[in-house]
Amino acid sequence: MKKYIIDIISNNIPRSLVLLIDLLIVAINFIFTYFISENFSKELDFVKLIVQLPYILLIALISFVIVGSYKGVIRYTGLRDTISIYMGITLMSCLFIISNYLNERIDFSPAYILTISTIIVLFLLNVMALITSRFLFKFVYKSVLKKSLETINIMIFGAGELGTIVYSTLEKENAQRNRIRCFIDDDPRKKGKTIDRISIYGLEKIDEDYVKSREIKEVIIATDKISQKRLLEVSDKFLTLGVKVKMVPPVVNWVEGDLNVNHIKEIKIEDLLNRTPIHIKNPLIEEEVNGKVILVTGAAGSIGSGIVEQLTNYHCEKIILIDQAESCLYDVEQDLIRKRKRNVACYVADVRDINMMEMVFKSHKPHMVFHAAAYKHVPLMEANPYEAVKVNIAGTKNIADLACKYKTDKFVMVSTDKAVNPTNVMGATKRVAELYISSKNKVDNCTKFITTRFGNVLGSNGSVIPLFKKQIADGGPITLTHPEITRYFMTIPEACQLVIEAGSMGLGGEIFIFDMGKSVKIIDLAKRMIKLSGLEYPNDIDIKITGLRPGEKLYEELLNDGENALPTHHKKIMINKSESFNVQEKIGLIEELIHLTDPENNIQIVEKMKQIVPEFISNNSIFENLDKK
Structure with missing residues (x-):
């Protein structure tokens, strides 16, 4: 049974089925509203109910089609989907009022006239039922599917706007695999608070016991206000704890201004060098x-x-x-x-x-x-x-x-x-x-x-970083000409x-x-690259000193x-x-x-x-x- 449910909810439900379910909910709500308006009397006019029900469903169908409230992917329901449902129900109520007015003017049939109280009650019931049904489905999807698949426990470093965007993206795009265990932030005003019931801690709270007890696998650096020095400290701590470190790219690199899971990449050695990127903006370039x-x-x-x-x-x-x-x-x-x-x-x-x-x-x-x-x-x-x-x-x-x-x-x-x-x-x-x-x-x-x-130049053909990456991939050792050699990057x-x-x-x-900036000690760069690969120096990958090559300097x-x-x-x-x-x-x-x-x-x-x-x-x-x- 569980497998059957997973197969259903893992695929997008057809829009026509969503629309049909919405109309069914409206029908049930109208019947319930009809009973309320008649004070649950035993002498109900079922003929009137049968006449009005198709009329109600027709108005609802027109409203939902115009607004398109049934087109959203239900397991990703969010604020925009909620607003869309609300607009559809509001339009339906407005059409009832307009229909009442036209019926009274042309004296068509009193059976199609709804009282204001009926319209209000039906509006409230539809708002609660339709929105609740969406989030109920989303909850079932997340809980059932997460239990059936192996989840990855993740921490997010950064409890600001970028951190919440990453959280929302992970929840929306990859909810079945990722579980956010906590947020981490350096701002003392945020520590001890929560985001969507997820705690915010300081970095000092994260130690080996915390990582092991919660089986943390990854941390995502989601802040654009971190200095290069602090990034180095944070990443070194997480790598030492055996946690994979990932980074969110700058907003300008997001496709059409939206973040998706594929944008979040593992941190690279280029990100950890003691170097603040330099941005040049000179209008004279265009002129030249x-x-x-x-x-x-x-x-x-x-x-x-x-x-x-x-x-x-x-x-x-x-x-x-x-x-x-x-x-x-x-x-x-x-x-x-x-x-x-x-x-x-x-x-x-x-x-x-x-x-x-x-x-x-x-x-x-x-x-x-x-x-x-x-x-x-x-x-x-x-x-x-x-x-x-x-x-x-x-x-x-x-x-x-x-x-x-x-x-x-x-x-x-x-x-x-x-x-x-x-x-x-x-x-x-x-x-x-x-x-x-x-x-x-x-x-x-x-x-x-x-x-x-x-x-x-980082990553250029024949430079030291691609060489070290290849040597690590081959199982080592990394060859270094001198332990004191330094370079600018x-x-x-x-x-x-x-x-x-x-x-x-x-x-x-x-x-x-x-x-x-500061020159980088190549042996430190090599050790960081070993850590980034999920390995340990010297147990997994060793560094072999080969001696200066012909013409090579210790420093530039x-x-x-x-x-x-x-x-x-x-x-x-x-x-x-x-x-x-x-x-x-x-x-x-x-x-x-x-x-x-x-x-x-x-x-x-x-x-x-x-x-x-x-x-x-x-x-x-x-x-x-x-x-x-």
């Missing part, structure tokens, strides 16, 4: 890019594709995508097609190919260039200086020279904090590229050259915002630097010696006015470096880079001997 042709190199990479995605939110005349990674560029193109972004053109091309690059510039004459194409992996570039120079330096020179030739308004280069006092080939090539861009700005007045520097959207902001703000010659910097950071209108963005140098000498040395065409003579290539960038001191590398000379 709307109606313009924008070229993005490295458009299939993490930063390049992020820049393209954000640019498509504006009204650019055309966005030109260049990348040599065919498959990745195809993925970006297909994503843009799915989003119906038609003002794009994709080229599978290499920034080292000057002929191909000139064809693109000649065909499209871009107003602005975002140069994100580069090799970025430190150990690989340490072993392949020739390729690093050809792409990171010669490729940058090609695009910069063409920007001047075709009178591009602005050239924005994506650089890295590894270019600051570099200890590896990759960082040194990016520093040389910075110097060339700075030199071009000083000797050519046709284009405004701008540089942006960031730290590590930022998200891909933030990095791309910075680049676009720089394009609108820059006047030429600046290096824009992001205030990236944002400014070179001799550089000074100045504030901008945005408190999180600084401008570095780079140190003075002999422009013609630097350009000459860079051209000599580019023309070193022997891929086997890495010593000569690195030696020339050290001449261009005197602060380039190799670390844990075969090129350390060059520094001794």
Whole structure:
């Protein structure tokens, strides 16, 4: 019998059946009202009752169809459904009064005239019976189905508006699986109170005994007022207690402004880094890019594709995508097609190919260039200086020279904090590229050259977080080069915002630097990722120290010696006015470096880079001997 009931209520009851039940309830209420109006007399006029009953049901049918009170999913009945039922019953009562008036005017039949007292009593009975029937069904659905299925006991951190929305969403969309055991809030005014008879506690109340006795499986962080530091403390406590931590996304990410269960995701390591997201709102960006042709190199990479995605939110005349990674560029193109972004053109091309690059510039004459194409992996570039120079330096020179030739308004280069006092080939090539861009700005007045520097980008291809995730999935161990190594982190959207902001703000010659908060100790990041995976360090997943890789630093910097950071209108963005140098000498040395065409003579290539960038001191590398000379 229970299984039969579950099968019925687990599926949506047909609307026609709901309407039929509603009409049946109205019929019963009218019969009861008729008995009341006749004072339960034994000498009732059943003929009159039989005549009036179809009339009552007809008016009720018309009212319910007009209002649509029968269309709601009964097991999800809420305030709006209640209002809909009330409106239907009110309309029915109004139609009775109008019918009475018309009957009296045309003297049709006194059998169809209802007394005011009958209309009022019928109204009250229908309100109580129809609304009660809805909530009674909802109660039966929740109680019977919850007993038949395994439930998940959940806590909600946040007893404010967002917390109550999460509670309502869980109750409505997934009532058969979730059971809210308590709310948790830091506000002392809320502690000890209840929401829908569910208690609100402070975090100090939640301990191992509470979690075990109530078999708590999950906690949902449902507050947009929590600081990054507090989020870290809260999540660490819950993870230590063996409770899965989930988060509600920002309201702007809800589909059509409504939250659903699928929006609530497990907390990620990106959410727990000691970093407050930076939001840039600059109306000048629209002025800079709307109606313009924008070229993005490295458009299939993490930063390049992020820049393209954000640019498509504006009204650019055309966005030109260049990348040599065919498959990745195809993925970006297909994503843009799915989003119906038609003002794009994709080229599978290499920034080292000057002929191909000139064809693109000649065909499209871009107003602005975002140069994100580069090799970025430190150990690989340490072993392949020739390729690093050809792409990171010669490729940058090609695009910069063409920007001047075709009178591009602005050239924005994506650089890295590894270019600051570099200890590896990759960082040194990016520093040389910075110097060339700075030199071009000083000797050519046709284009405004701008540089942006960031730290590590969360989730980018080949970054530490995807690597750690894979190692955890494989059962460990996590490999770490040094227990004291630290890094700055930022998200891909933030990095791309910075680049676009720089394009609108820059006047030429600046290096824009992001205030990236505190650097993160990588071993702490690894331990948190193990916790987030529901595992324990070192019992389940160990961390293995492998030693610094060639060219790797213990920590990164944002400014070179001799550089000074100045504030901008945005408190999180600084401008570095780079140190003075002999422009013609630097350009000459860079051209000599580019023309070193022997891929086997890495010593000569690195030696020339050290001449261009005197602060380039190799670390844990075969090129350390060059520094001794």
